[in-house]
Amino acid sequence: MQMMSLNGEVMRCSSCAIRHRAVCGALSEDELAAINAIARQRIVKAGETILNADEEITFFANIVAGSVKLTKIMADGRQQIVGLQFAPDFLGRAFRERSPYFAEAATDVELCVFPKKEFERLLSEKPGFEMRLFQDTLNELDAARDWMLLLGRKTASEKVASFLEMIARRSPMIGCAHTAEQAGVSFHLPLTRSDIADYLGLTIETVSRQIGKLKSAGIVELHATREVSVTDMDGLRAAASSEA
Amino acid sequence: MQMMSLNGEVMRCSSCAIRHRAVCGALSEDELAAINAIARQRIVKAGETILNADEEITFFANIVAGSVKLTKIMADGRQQIVGLQFAPDFLGRAFRERSPYFAEAATDVELCVFPKKEFERLLSEKPGFEMRLFQDTLNELDAARDWMLLLGRKTASEKVASFLEMIARRSPMIGCAHTAEQAGVSFHLPLTRSDIADYLGLTIETVSRQIGKLKSAGIVELHATREVSVTDMDGLRAAASSEA
DNA sequence: CGCGGATTTGAACTGAATCAATCGACGTGG
DNA sequence: CCACGTCGATTGATTCAGTTCAAATCCGCG
Missing domain, CATH: 2.60.120.10 (Jelly Rolls)
Known part of the structure:
Protein backbone atom coordinates (compact mmCIF):
# COMPACT_ATOMS: atom_id res chain seq x y z
CA MET A 1 0.00 0.00 0.00
CA LEU A 150 47.40 7.96 0.78
CA LEU A 151 48.25 9.52 -2.59
CA GLY A 152 51.13 11.59 -1.30
CA ARG A 153 52.81 9.34 1.20
CA LYS A 154 51.79 5.69 1.02
CA THR A 155 53.64 2.99 -0.92
CA ALA A 156 51.98 0.96 -3.66
CA SER A 157 51.31 -1.99 -1.36
CA GLU A 158 49.89 0.27 1.35
CA LYS A 159 47.68 1.96 -1.23
CA VAL A 160 46.21 -1.30 -2.51
CA ALA A 161 45.72 -2.67 1.00
CA SER A 162 44.05 0.59 2.07
CA PHE A 163 41.71 0.42 -0.90
CA LEU A 164 40.67 -3.18 -0.23
CA GLU A 165 40.25 -2.44 3.46
CA MET A 166 38.02 0.53 2.62
CA ILE A 167 35.84 -1.53 0.29
CA ALA A 168 35.68 -4.42 2.76
CA ARG A 169 34.65 -2.07 5.56
CA ARG A 170 31.96 -0.41 3.48
CA SER A 171 30.82 -3.45 1.50
CA PRO A 172 27.69 -4.03 3.59
CA MET A 173 26.57 -0.45 2.90
CA ILE A 174 27.67 -0.52 -0.71
CA GLY A 175 25.61 -3.60 -1.33
CA CYS A 176 28.45 -5.56 -2.88
CA ALA A 177 28.95 -7.88 0.09
CA HIS A 178 28.36 -11.58 -0.27
CA THR A 179 27.00 -13.60 2.61
CA ALA A 180 29.99 -13.59 4.92
CA GLU A 181 31.59 -16.99 4.60
CA GLN A 182 33.59 -18.39 7.53
CA ALA A 183 35.41 -15.60 9.41
CA GLY A 184 36.28 -13.30 6.49
CA VAL A 185 34.42 -10.72 4.43
CA SER A 186 33.64 -11.42 0.78
CA PHE A 187 32.59 -8.89 -1.79
CA HIS A 188 32.42 -7.94 -5.43
CA LEU A 189 34.85 -5.19 -6.43
CA PRO A 190 32.91 -2.22 -7.78
CA LEU A 191 35.93 -1.09 -9.82
CA THR A 192 38.07 -2.56 -12.60
CA ARG A 193 41.86 -2.75 -12.16
CA SER A 194 42.12 0.33 -14.32
CA ASP A 195 39.72 2.25 -12.08
CA ILE A 196 41.57 1.09 -8.96
CA ALA A 197 44.81 2.33 -10.50
CA ASP A 198 43.22 5.72 -11.24
CA TYR A 199 41.93 5.90 -7.69
CA LEU A 200 45.31 5.08 -6.13
CA GLY A 201 47.57 7.02 -8.49
CA LEU A 202 49.22 3.84 -9.78
CA THR A 203 49.32 1.77 -12.98
CA ILE A 204 47.18 -1.32 -13.56
CA GLU A 205 50.29 -3.49 -13.57
CA THR A 206 51.32 -2.31 -10.12
CA VAL A 207 47.80 -2.81 -8.76
CA SER A 208 47.75 -6.33 -10.14
CA ARG A 209 51.15 -7.16 -8.68
CA GLN A 210 50.25 -5.83 -5.24
CA ILE A 211 46.98 -7.76 -5.15
CA GLY A 212 49.06 -10.78 -6.08
CA LYS A 213 51.33 -10.18 -3.11
CA LEU A 214 48.39 -9.92 -0.71
CA LYS A 215 47.14 -13.20 -2.16
CA SER A 216 50.45 -15.02 -1.64
CA ALA A 217 50.68 -13.52 1.85
CA GLY A 218 47.39 -15.29 2.64
CA ILE A 219 45.59 -12.05 3.39
CA VAL A 220 43.03 -12.18 0.58
CA GLU A 221 41.65 -14.77 -1.84
CA LEU A 222 40.45 -14.15 -5.39
CA HIS A 223 37.60 -16.35 -6.62
CA ALA A 224 37.39 -14.38 -9.83
CA THR A 225 39.25 -11.22 -10.75
CA ARG A 226 36.60 -9.11 -9.12
CA GLU A 227 35.45 -11.48 -6.38
CA VAL A 228 37.50 -10.95 -3.24
CA SER A 229 37.53 -12.61 0.18
CA VAL A 230 39.53 -11.05 2.97
CA THR A 231 40.81 -13.96 5.04
CA ASP A 232 42.99 -11.91 7.39
CA MET A 233 41.42 -8.55 8.13
CA ASP A 234 44.00 -7.64 10.77
CA GLY A 235 46.77 -8.40 8.31
CA LEU A 236 45.04 -6.24 5.71
CA ARG A 237 44.71 -3.35 8.15
CA ALA A 238 48.37 -3.68 9.09
CA ALA A 239 49.39 -3.70 5.44
CA ALA A 240 47.31 -0.58 4.86
CA SER A 241 49.31 1.54 7.29
CA SER A 242 52.51 -0.46 7.17
CA GLU A 243 52.55 -1.20 10.88
CA ALA A 244 53.69 -4.70 10.07
CA MET B 1 35.74 56.30 15.97
CA LEU B 150 48.39 16.68 -8.45
CA LEU B 151 49.40 14.12 -5.82
CA GLY B 152 48.34 11.09 -7.80
CA ARG B 153 49.30 11.96 -11.35
CA LYS B 154 51.69 14.89 -11.70
CA THR B 155 55.47 14.60 -11.96
CA ALA B 156 57.81 16.28 -9.48
CA SER B 157 58.46 19.24 -11.77
CA GLU B 158 54.76 19.69 -12.48
CA LYS B 159 54.04 19.55 -8.76
CA VAL B 160 56.55 22.25 -7.89
CA ALA B 161 55.45 24.47 -10.78
CA SER B 162 51.80 24.02 -9.77
CA PHE B 163 52.61 25.00 -6.22
CA LEU B 164 54.49 28.16 -7.21
CA GLU B 165 51.75 29.07 -9.67
CA MET B 166 49.13 28.67 -6.93
CA ILE B 167 51.06 30.86 -4.50
CA ALA B 168 51.78 33.46 -7.20
CA ARG B 169 48.10 33.60 -8.15
CA ARG B 170 46.96 33.96 -4.56
CA SER B 171 49.82 36.11 -3.25
CA PRO B 172 47.85 39.37 -3.37
CA MET B 173 45.13 37.79 -1.18
CA ILE B 174 47.61 35.99 1.04
CA GLY B 175 49.42 39.21 1.76
CA CYS B 176 52.84 37.86 0.85
CA ALA B 177 53.12 39.78 -2.43
CA HIS B 178 55.81 42.38 -2.88
CA THR B 179 55.20 45.44 -5.00
CA ALA B 180 55.11 43.87 -8.44
CA GLU B 181 58.43 44.69 -10.07
CA GLN B 182 58.61 44.92 -13.88
CA ALA B 183 56.23 42.42 -15.51
CA GLY B 184 56.52 39.56 -13.03
CA VAL B 185 55.02 38.73 -9.66
CA SER B 186 57.22 38.70 -6.56
CA PHE B 187 56.32 37.18 -3.23
CA HIS B 188 57.54 35.66 -0.02
CA LEU B 189 57.04 31.89 0.25
CA PRO B 190 54.81 31.13 3.23
CA LEU B 191 56.30 27.61 3.51
CA THR B 192 59.74 26.14 4.11
CA ARG B 193 61.16 23.59 1.65
CA SER B 194 60.18 20.89 4.09
CA ASP B 195 56.58 22.11 4.18
CA ILE B 196 56.47 22.36 0.40
CA ALA B 197 57.68 18.76 0.20
CA ASP B 198 54.95 17.67 2.62
CA TYR B 199 52.37 19.53 0.59
CA LEU B 200 53.47 17.98 -2.71
CA GLY B 201 54.21 14.45 -1.54
CA LEU B 202 57.93 14.81 -2.34
CA THR B 203 61.23 15.08 -0.46
CA ILE B 204 63.00 18.38 0.25
CA GLU B 205 65.84 17.39 -2.06
CA THR B 206 63.48 16.90 -4.99
CA VAL B 207 61.73 20.19 -4.29
CA SER B 208 65.06 21.97 -4.19
CA ARG B 209 66.21 20.41 -7.44
CA GLN B 210 62.98 21.26 -9.26
CA ILE B 211 63.06 24.87 -8.10
CA GLY B 212 66.64 24.92 -9.39
CA LYS B 213 65.47 23.73 -12.79
CA LEU B 214 62.80 26.44 -12.99
CA LYS B 215 65.51 28.95 -12.14
CA SER B 216 67.88 27.78 -14.87
CA ALA B 217 64.96 27.67 -17.31
CA GLY B 218 64.54 31.41 -16.64
CA ILE B 219 61.00 30.98 -15.31
CA VAL B 220 61.62 32.14 -11.73
CA GLU B 221 64.30 34.05 -9.84
CA LEU B 222 65.32 33.53 -6.21
CA HIS B 223 66.47 36.62 -4.29
CA ALA B 224 66.68 34.63 -1.09
CA THR B 225 65.60 31.06 -0.47
CA ARG B 226 62.09 32.22 0.31
CA GLU B 227 61.89 35.31 -1.93
CA VAL B 228 60.59 34.38 -5.36
CA SER B 229 59.98 36.36 -8.55
CA VAL B 230 58.09 34.74 -11.39
CA THR B 231 59.60 36.15 -14.57
CA ASP B 232 57.68 33.96 -17.00
CA MET B 233 54.18 33.29 -15.76
CA ASP B 234 53.09 31.57 -18.98
CA GLY B 235 56.11 29.30 -18.77
CA LEU B 236 55.23 28.50 -15.16
CA ARG B 237 51.62 27.67 -16.06
CA ALA B 238 52.83 25.46 -18.89
CA ALA B 239 55.26 23.66 -16.57
CA ALA B 240 52.44 23.11 -14.08
CA SER B 241 50.34 21.05 -16.46
CA SER B 242 53.13 19.87 -18.72
CA GLU B 243 51.65 21.37 -21.87
CA ALA B 244 55.15 22.38 -22.89
C1' DC C 1 34.21 -22.87 -29.39
C1' DG C 2 36.40 -18.87 -30.32
C1' DC C 3 36.85 -13.91 -29.95
C1' DG C 4 38.25 -9.65 -27.46
C1' DG C 5 38.92 -7.00 -23.66
C1' DA C 6 40.70 -7.39 -18.90
C1' DT C 7 44.26 -9.17 -16.16
C1' DT C 8 48.56 -11.13 -15.04
C1' DT C 9 53.40 -11.82 -15.60
C1' DG C 10 58.13 -10.72 -17.10
C1' DA C 11 62.22 -7.78 -18.22
C1' DA C 12 64.27 -3.39 -18.67
C1' DC C 13 64.23 1.36 -17.52
C1' DT C 14 63.82 5.69 -14.97
C1' DG C 15 62.19 9.33 -11.85
C1' DA C 16 62.36 10.28 -7.40
C1' DA C 17 64.11 8.67 -2.89
C1' DT C 18 67.93 7.88 -0.10
C1' DC C 19 72.37 8.60 1.62
C1' DA C 20 76.04 11.86 2.17
C1' DA C 21 78.44 16.11 2.05
C1' DT C 22 78.64 20.95 1.54
C1' DC C 23 76.98 25.52 1.55
C1' DG C 24 74.98 29.67 3.37
C1' DA C 25 72.43 32.73 6.42
C1' DC C 26 71.86 34.07 10.94
C1' DG C 27 72.43 34.64 15.81
C1' DT C 28 75.63 34.09 19.89
C1' DG C 29 79.39 34.71 22.46
C1' DG C 30 84.38 35.24 22.93
C1' DC D 1 84.67 41.78 14.56
C1' DC D 2 85.17 37.32 13.66
C1' DA D 3 84.99 32.19 14.93
C1' DC D 4 81.43 28.96 15.94
C1' DG D 5 77.21 26.36 15.92
C1' DT D 6 72.71 25.64 14.12
C1' DC D 7 69.30 25.06 10.88
C1' DG D 8 67.64 25.27 6.33
C1' DA D 9 68.83 24.61 1.61
C1' DT D 10 71.61 22.91 -2.16
C1' DT D 11 74.30 19.57 -4.69
C1' DG D 12 76.14 15.01 -5.83
C1' DA D 13 76.22 9.81 -6.08
C1' DT D 14 73.69 5.81 -5.68
C1' DT D 15 69.63 2.92 -5.07
C1' DC D 16 65.14 1.26 -5.70
C1' DA D 17 60.04 1.37 -6.18
C1' DG D 18 57.10 1.79 -9.60
C1' DT D 19 56.61 2.63 -14.60
C1' DT D 20 57.01 1.23 -19.21
C1' DC D 21 57.07 -1.90 -22.78
C1' DA D 22 55.99 -6.47 -24.23
C1' DA D 23 53.97 -11.01 -23.97
C1' DA D 24 51.11 -14.42 -22.20
C1' DT D 25 46.85 -15.85 -19.94
C1' DC D 26 42.35 -15.59 -18.24
C1' DC D 27 37.57 -14.99 -18.49
C1' DG D 28 33.04 -13.49 -19.91
C1' DC D 29 30.15 -13.93 -23.55
C1' DG D 30 28.06 -14.40 -28.10
Missing part, protein backbone atom coordinates in the same frame (compact mmCIF):
# COMPACT_ATOMS: atom_id res chain seq x y z
CA GLN A 2 1.66 3.19 -1.21
CA MET A 3 0.92 6.76 -0.20
CA MET A 4 -0.30 9.25 -2.76
CA SER A 5 1.28 12.68 -3.15
CA LEU A 6 -0.85 15.81 -3.57
CA ASN A 7 -0.98 15.55 -7.33
CA GLY A 8 -2.01 11.95 -7.23
CA GLU A 9 1.32 10.42 -8.19
CA VAL A 10 2.54 7.36 -6.40
CA MET A 11 4.60 8.29 -3.37
CA ARG A 12 7.77 6.46 -4.34
CA CYS A 13 9.86 7.76 -1.45
CA SER A 14 8.05 5.74 1.15
CA SER A 15 9.25 2.52 -0.42
CA CYS A 16 12.70 3.87 -1.29
CA ALA A 17 15.63 1.62 -0.47
CA ILE A 18 17.67 4.49 0.88
CA ARG A 19 14.83 6.47 2.45
CA HIS A 20 16.39 6.70 5.91
CA ARG A 21 20.04 6.96 5.02
CA ALA A 22 19.97 9.55 2.22
CA VAL A 23 19.79 13.32 2.63
CA CYS A 24 16.03 12.99 2.31
CA GLY A 25 16.11 11.54 5.80
CA ALA A 26 16.24 15.14 7.03
CA LEU A 27 12.82 15.84 5.53
CA SER A 28 9.37 15.59 7.08
CA GLU A 29 6.52 13.69 5.42
CA ASP A 30 5.21 16.89 3.82
CA GLU A 31 8.61 17.86 2.52
CA LEU A 32 9.13 14.36 1.26
CA ALA A 33 5.93 14.69 -0.74
CA ALA A 34 7.31 17.87 -2.26
CA ILE A 35 10.59 16.28 -3.26
CA ASN A 36 8.85 13.17 -4.49
CA ALA A 37 6.91 15.32 -6.90
CA ILE A 38 10.06 16.61 -8.58
CA ALA A 39 12.16 13.43 -8.39
CA ARG A 40 12.67 11.15 -11.39
CA GLN A 41 14.36 7.79 -11.59
CA ARG A 42 17.31 7.36 -13.92
CA ILE A 43 19.22 4.19 -14.71
CA VAL A 44 22.81 4.53 -15.90
CA LYS A 45 24.79 1.57 -17.22
CA ALA A 46 28.36 0.88 -16.10
CA GLY A 47 30.80 3.06 -18.00
CA GLU A 48 28.24 5.66 -19.05
CA THR A 49 28.73 9.34 -18.28
CA ILE A 50 26.49 10.99 -15.71
CA LEU A 51 27.99 14.46 -15.96
CA ASN A 52 30.89 15.80 -18.00
CA ALA A 53 33.59 18.06 -16.58
CA ASP A 54 32.72 21.75 -17.19
CA GLU A 55 29.23 20.73 -18.25
CA GLU A 56 26.43 22.93 -16.97
CA ILE A 57 24.82 21.47 -13.88
CA THR A 58 21.07 20.99 -14.36
CA PHE A 59 20.32 18.38 -11.75
CA PHE A 60 21.30 16.75 -8.48
CA ALA A 61 20.74 13.14 -7.51
CA ASN A 62 20.78 10.54 -4.80
CA ILE A 63 22.53 7.30 -5.61
CA VAL A 64 19.90 4.63 -4.92
CA ALA A 65 22.12 1.73 -6.00
CA GLY A 66 25.54 1.26 -7.58
CA SER A 67 28.86 3.11 -7.58
CA VAL A 68 29.85 6.41 -9.17
CA LYS A 69 33.38 7.65 -9.78
CA LEU A 70 34.32 11.32 -9.91
CA THR A 71 37.33 11.84 -12.13
CA LYS A 72 39.74 14.64 -13.05
CA ILE A 73 41.41 14.32 -16.43
CA MET A 74 44.53 16.14 -17.70
CA ALA A 75 44.98 17.35 -21.28
CA ASP A 76 47.35 14.48 -22.06
CA GLY A 77 44.95 11.83 -20.79
CA ARG A 78 46.31 11.16 -17.32
CA GLN A 79 43.43 10.74 -14.94
CA GLN A 80 42.75 10.53 -11.24
CA ILE A 81 39.60 9.42 -9.45
CA VAL A 82 38.95 12.13 -6.86
CA GLY A 83 35.84 10.68 -5.30
CA LEU A 84 34.02 7.39 -5.16
CA GLN A 85 30.38 7.45 -4.20
CA PHE A 86 27.93 4.73 -3.28
CA ALA A 87 24.30 4.50 -2.24
CA PRO A 88 22.99 6.45 -0.38
CA ASP A 89 25.41 9.27 -1.26
CA PHE A 90 24.31 12.57 -2.72
CA LEU A 91 25.63 13.47 -6.15
CA GLY A 92 26.17 17.04 -7.27
CA ARG A 93 27.95 20.30 -6.62
CA ALA A 94 25.62 22.92 -5.17
CA PHE A 95 26.24 26.63 -5.75
CA ARG A 96 28.24 26.19 -8.91
CA GLU A 97 27.30 26.58 -12.56
CA ARG A 98 29.55 23.91 -13.97
CA SER A 99 30.75 20.54 -12.78
CA PRO A 100 34.33 20.61 -11.49
CA TYR A 101 34.82 16.96 -12.48
CA PHE A 102 33.63 14.14 -14.64
CA ALA A 103 31.05 11.78 -13.07
CA GLU A 104 30.76 8.29 -14.51
CA ALA A 105 28.93 5.13 -13.49
CA ALA A 106 31.48 2.58 -12.21
CA THR A 107 28.81 -0.10 -12.04
CA ASP A 108 25.20 -0.05 -13.17
CA VAL A 109 23.64 2.80 -11.21
CA GLU A 110 20.17 3.79 -10.16
CA LEU A 111 19.72 7.49 -9.49
CA CYS A 112 16.93 9.54 -7.99
CA VAL A 113 17.27 12.81 -9.93
CA PHE A 114 16.08 16.28 -8.89
CA PRO A 115 16.01 19.30 -11.23
CA LYS A 116 18.50 21.93 -10.05
CA LYS A 117 16.09 24.84 -9.59
CA GLU A 118 13.50 23.04 -7.52
CA PHE A 119 16.11 21.29 -5.45
CA GLU A 120 17.90 24.55 -4.62
CA ARG A 121 14.63 26.15 -3.64
CA LEU A 122 13.92 23.28 -1.27
CA LEU A 123 17.44 23.65 0.07
CA SER A 124 17.03 27.32 0.91
CA GLU A 125 13.58 26.82 2.39
CA LYS A 126 14.54 23.94 4.67
CA PRO A 127 17.54 24.83 6.84
CA GLY A 128 17.65 21.31 8.27
CA PHE A 129 17.97 19.91 4.78
CA GLU A 130 20.83 22.21 3.94
CA MET A 131 22.55 21.35 7.20
CA ARG A 132 22.31 17.68 6.40
CA LEU A 133 23.95 18.26 3.03
CA PHE A 134 26.57 20.44 4.72
CA GLN A 135 27.44 17.60 7.08
CA ASP A 136 27.71 15.16 4.20
CA THR A 137 30.03 17.59 2.43
CA LEU A 138 32.26 17.88 5.50
CA ASN A 139 32.50 14.09 5.62
CA GLU A 140 33.46 14.03 1.94
CA LEU A 141 36.13 16.63 2.66
CA ASP A 142 37.52 14.49 5.48
CA ALA A 143 37.57 11.49 3.15
CA ALA A 144 39.31 13.49 0.42
CA ARG A 145 41.98 14.54 2.90
CA ASP A 146 42.52 10.97 4.08
CA TRP A 147 43.00 10.07 0.45
CA MET A 148 45.53 12.89 0.00
CA LEU A 149 47.70 11.24 2.66
CA GLN B 2 34.76 52.75 16.85
CA MET B 3 31.29 51.39 17.48
CA MET B 4 30.36 50.01 20.84
CA SER B 5 28.66 46.67 21.22
CA LEU B 6 25.71 46.18 23.55
CA ASN B 7 27.86 45.32 26.51
CA GLY B 8 30.06 48.31 26.02
CA GLU B 9 33.05 46.55 24.54
CA VAL B 10 34.83 48.07 21.60
CA MET B 11 33.32 46.83 18.34
CA ARG B 12 36.51 45.37 16.85
CA CYS B 13 34.82 43.82 13.81
CA SER B 14 34.14 47.15 12.17
CA SER B 15 37.86 47.78 11.81
CA CYS B 16 38.72 44.15 11.01
CA ALA B 17 41.09 43.64 8.10
CA ILE B 18 39.05 40.73 6.76
CA ARG B 19 35.61 42.07 7.67
CA HIS B 20 34.16 41.78 4.16
CA ARG B 21 35.91 38.68 2.93
CA ALA B 22 35.53 36.36 5.93
CA VAL B 23 32.47 34.27 6.79
CA CYS B 24 31.39 37.16 9.02
CA GLY B 25 30.56 39.00 5.81
CA ALA B 26 27.31 37.05 5.80
CA LEU B 27 26.23 38.68 9.06
CA SER B 28 24.17 41.80 9.64
CA GLU B 29 25.35 44.60 11.97
CA ASP B 30 23.35 43.13 14.85
CA GLU B 31 24.71 39.66 14.29
CA LEU B 32 28.18 41.09 14.00
CA ALA B 33 27.76 42.65 17.41
CA ALA B 34 26.79 39.24 18.75
CA ILE B 35 29.82 37.53 17.29
CA ASN B 36 32.08 40.39 18.29
CA ALA B 37 31.04 39.79 21.87
CA ILE B 38 32.30 36.21 21.83
CA ALA B 39 35.38 36.68 19.63
CA ARG B 40 38.90 36.85 21.04
CA GLN B 41 42.17 37.59 19.29
CA ARG B 42 44.93 34.99 19.40
CA ILE B 43 48.46 35.32 18.04
CA VAL B 44 50.29 32.11 17.12
CA LYS B 45 53.97 32.10 16.21
CA ALA B 46 55.27 30.20 13.18
CA GLY B 47 55.69 26.52 14.00
CA GLU B 48 53.32 26.51 16.95
CA THR B 49 50.39 24.14 17.14
CA ILE B 50 46.88 25.51 16.83
CA LEU B 51 45.05 22.21 17.22
CA ASN B 52 46.33 18.67 17.60
CA ALA B 53 44.96 15.71 15.69
CA ASP B 54 42.25 13.92 17.70
CA GLU B 55 42.18 16.80 20.15
CA GLU B 56 38.76 17.88 21.32
CA ILE B 57 37.51 20.86 19.34
CA THR B 58 36.63 23.75 21.64
CA PHE B 59 36.83 26.67 19.25
CA PHE B 60 36.61 27.88 15.68
CA ALA B 61 38.52 30.78 14.18
CA ASN B 62 38.97 33.12 11.28
CA ILE B 63 42.49 33.59 10.00
CA VAL B 64 43.03 37.35 10.13
CA ALA B 65 46.63 37.19 8.92
CA GLY B 66 49.20 34.50 8.16
CA SER B 67 49.16 30.93 6.86
CA VAL B 68 48.00 27.72 8.53
CA LYS B 69 48.82 24.18 7.44
CA LEU B 70 46.55 21.20 8.09
CA THR B 71 48.59 18.02 8.34
CA LYS B 72 47.98 14.28 8.53
CA ILE B 73 50.73 12.25 10.19
CA MET B 74 51.31 8.50 10.01
CA ALA B 75 52.56 6.40 12.91
CA ASP B 76 56.04 6.15 11.40
CA GLY B 77 56.35 9.91 10.95
CA ARG B 78 55.48 10.33 7.29
CA GLN B 79 53.34 13.40 6.88
CA GLN B 80 51.19 15.08 4.28
CA ILE B 81 49.80 18.59 4.29
CA VAL B 82 46.12 18.17 3.37
CA GLY B 83 45.12 21.80 3.45
CA LEU B 84 46.74 25.21 3.39
CA GLN B 85 44.73 28.12 4.65
CA PHE B 86 45.26 31.86 4.46
CA ALA B 87 43.42 34.96 5.58
CA PRO B 88 40.44 35.27 5.40
CA ASP B 89 39.80 31.52 5.58
CA PHE B 90 37.74 29.89 8.28
CA LEU B 91 39.46 27.36 10.51
CA GLY B 92 37.68 24.47 12.15
CA ARG B 93 35.63 21.36 11.59
CA ALA B 94 31.99 21.88 12.49
CA PHE B 95 29.79 19.00 13.67
CA ARG B 96 32.65 16.89 14.94
CA GLU B 97 33.98 16.29 18.44
CA ARG B 98 37.63 15.88 17.53
CA SER B 99 39.93 17.39 14.97
CA PRO B 100 40.59 15.08 12.00
CA TYR B 101 44.03 16.67 11.47
CA PHE B 102 46.81 18.63 13.00
CA ALA B 103 46.66 22.42 12.50
CA GLU B 104 49.91 24.36 12.77
CA ALA B 105 50.96 27.94 12.05
CA ALA B 106 53.14 27.97 8.92
CA THR B 107 53.95 31.64 9.45
CA ASP B 108 53.09 33.95 12.34
CA VAL B 109 49.32 33.90 12.47
CA GLU B 110 46.62 36.17 13.84
CA LEU B 111 43.36 34.42 14.63
CA CYS B 112 39.92 35.65 15.60
CA VAL B 113 38.71 32.86 17.86
CA PHE B 114 35.11 31.91 18.71
CA PRO B 115 34.14 29.44 21.45
CA LYS B 116 32.56 26.34 19.94
CA LYS B 117 29.21 26.46 21.72
CA GLU B 118 28.37 30.07 21.00
CA PHE B 119 29.55 29.81 17.44
CA GLU B 120 27.43 26.74 16.77
CA ARG B 121 24.39 28.44 18.25
CA LEU B 122 24.92 31.40 15.94
CA LEU B 123 25.32 28.95 13.06
CA SER B 124 22.00 27.24 13.70
CA GLU B 125 20.17 30.51 14.26
CA LYS B 126 21.42 32.23 11.10
CA PRO B 127 20.78 30.09 8.01
CA GLY B 128 22.63 32.59 5.82
CA PHE B 129 25.69 32.22 7.97
CA GLU B 130 25.61 28.44 7.74
CA MET B 131 25.14 28.65 3.99
CA ARG B 132 28.20 30.84 3.68
CA LEU B 133 30.27 28.31 5.61
CA PHE B 134 28.78 25.53 3.48
CA GLN B 135 29.92 27.30 0.32
CA ASP B 136 33.42 27.77 1.73
CA THR B 137 33.51 24.06 2.55
CA LEU B 138 32.49 23.13 -1.00
CA ASN B 139 35.31 25.30 -2.32
CA GLU B 140 37.74 23.57 0.02
CA LEU B 141 36.51 20.22 -1.26
CA ASP B 142 37.09 21.33 -4.85
CA ALA B 143 40.61 22.46 -3.91
CA ALA B 144 41.31 19.16 -2.15
CA ARG B 145 40.24 17.26 -5.26
CA ASP B 146 42.44 19.38 -7.52
CA TRP B 147 45.29 18.53 -5.18
CA MET B 148 44.44 14.82 -5.40
CA LEU B 149 45.06 14.99 -9.15
